[in-house]
Amino acid sequence: MKRRDFIKLSLAAGSAILLPTFSYSATLDVNAINFSSATYNDNAAQTIIIFMYGGASQLSGNITNLAEIDQHSQNSHADYFRGTTPTANGCWQEAGGVHMEELIAAGDMTLYRTCYSQEREDAGNKAHGVCTEQNQKGTYDADGGGIVANIAAILQAKGVVNANTLMPFVTMEGESTFYLEGNTALPGYLKPVGINENFDNPYDRDISRWLHCTQAENDNNNCTDAASGYIPKLSQDMDTLTQTYNQAGKVKDAFARRGELSNFIKEIANSTTPDLGENAYPNNSFSEKIEAAIKLLDYNSDTKIITLGTGGLGGWDDHNDGRDYVGRMENLFQSLKSAMAHIKAIEKDSTINIMVFGEFGRNVNLNSANGWDHGNLQNLYILGGKGYFTHKGVVGETIVDNAGSNRIWLKPKSGTYWFEPLSIASTLYSIYGIENPNVLTGGNYPPVNIV
C-alpha cells in the first residue's frame, strides 16, 4: 500500500499493512572469495534475470527429438498443436522459434539445451519450491543465501559498492529467494528496491504543501512550489521525529533514503525509449516490464541486477492445455528480441545481459490433459553482455529417455556437454568479478566457454 492510500483509507476506516521480512540464512564466507576488481570494472555488467516460475517446457527451444517423443507420448504433439514446425536449429517455429533464430544469427544469444540436474535425478526431486530455492540460491545447501544477496555482500566486502551506490539491486517481481540474506544482514542500501513497469514511485510523498507550509514559509520562499524541491519544515520535522521512534530495519532504511530515491525514480520514469522500428515492443505488460528494466539500467549504471518474473504472460506450470504455452513463448521471445534491439540502440549490448531460466523443465509426454508434467532438463537462454560473454549459438544435444508409464524425459546425449542449474549462479558470480564461483555453488562452474 502506498502512503497516500494509507492516509485516504485511514480517513475512512483505518488500516494496516504487512511488509514481508527477510529471514536469514548462513554460510557465506567472503574471505574465501577471490575477487577481481579489474574484471568487475571491465565487465561493467548489468543483468536482467527473468525467472520462468512454474517450470517452462524446453520444447520451444528444442524439438529436435519430437518425432521420437510422439512415438511414445500419450497424445501427439503434431496432432494437438497448430503447427510444430522446426526451425533451422530445431527450435519450435510457432513457439518463439523464429525470434530465437534471429537472436542466434545476430550473435546476440546462446541457447543452452542441456541444463540438467543429476543431483535432482538421484534425489527424485522435481518439486517447485525446492527447485526454485536451489536455482535462486545457486546451491543445494538449504542454508545458503540467495544469489543476489551473496553478490551484494561480496561486492560490499570488496569495496566496490557502498552507501553511495544507488539502487544496486531492483526487483520487479516482489521478494524472492534471490535476495535471501546470508549470515550477516545486509545494510539497507543493498536490499532490493521494488518498482513496477509504470515506475509507480513507492518513495513518492504526496505533500499537501498548503497544509505543510507555515505562514512564514509561504511568505518567504517557494514552499508551495513542488517543482522547486523545497521540503517544508514540518515534513522534515516529521521525518526526524518518526525516525527516532522507528526500529532499525527495512522500513526505517527505506524511509531514510526516501527523498533521494523518489527523485531518482521520477527521472527514470521520464526517460524515453529509442524508436525500435520493426522491433518495437509488443503490446503486453511483460514487454513493459523489460522495457522499464532496460531504461533503468541505461539511466543508472549503479543498478547491477534486476529480477523479474514473466507476469503479464502467465506462469509456466503447463500440466494441461499446452496450446497456451505456444503463445506465451512467442510473446516472450518477441519481447526479448525487442529488448535486444533496445539494448543495442542505447549501445549497451556489451554490458547489459539477460538470463532466462526457471526452476526446471518438463517431462515431454503430452499427457491426457494435453500438458506436460515436471521434468529435470531445461533450457538456459543468455542474451547480450557481449563484452564478457562469447555467444555460442545452440549448445547441447538431447536424447529421449522413455521410462514407461508416461514418463518420457529429454536427457543430455551421452558424451555431450551438460551442466547443473547451479552453473547459472556461477555465471552470474563470474561476471561480477568472483573468480572462484565454484566455492559458492558446490563445485559448479559457469557453462563452458561462455564467460
Next chain:
Amino acid sequence: MPSFIDFERFNPNSDSDIGSLRTFVDYLFESTIARKATDDEHALFKNHMIELRDGKQLFRYDFNMFISRDDPEDQASRRERYKRNIAYLVLDYISRLDTIYRQREVN
C-alpha cells in the same frame, strides 16, 4: 453512523483549541496505532497548527475546526474541511512510523 473524524468520536472542547487538538490527535493515534501521541508528537502538531492570536493560543486558519460563520451550512462545511486538514497531517505523520507497517505481523 458518524464519520471517522466526527466530533462525536473525540469530544472536543471549543473553549480550548490546544486541548481539543490534543484530544483529536490522541484519538487518531489510538484508532490507527493503538497508542496516544507522545509529548514531542503533540508539540510538533501544536507548533504547526496553533498560533498566538489576541493573546490566546488559537488554531491557525486552515486548522480551525471551531471557526464561526453566519451561514450555518458554510460554518459546518468549513469546520469539517479544517478538521480534515488536521487529520491529514496527523495521518501523514503516522504513515511515517514503522508501527503501521508491522501491525499485521504482530497480530
